[in-house]
Amino acid sequence: MNTEQFLAKAFAALLVSIDLTDDDELDPDVAAALVEPVAAMARDLTPEDRAKLVALIETAAQSETDPVRQRSMLALPEDLGLLDEDEDED
Helix, strand or coil, X not given: CCHHHHHHHHHHHHHHHHHHCCCCCCCHXXXXXXXHHHHHHHHCCCHHHHHHHHHHHHHHHHCCXXXXXHHHHHHHHXXXXXXXXXHHCC
């Protein structure tokens, strides 16, 4: 695993952990305050870099052994707004 893959996997794992944490353990407003600035930064990437990040997240998801975490990780590109509109319709 290279540094880029490591960072993408760590990024995805952190976002999945936030997503899967119960509301009584992490206030949803706090979770949104943590995730939204990161999602905005990711959406500001060029289309090519967004596609690369999506591919890195999908690769990270394939190595996730917990099915719940894997499903959440696979949903990240759409949840973060990284997919082009025509990709969302597929």
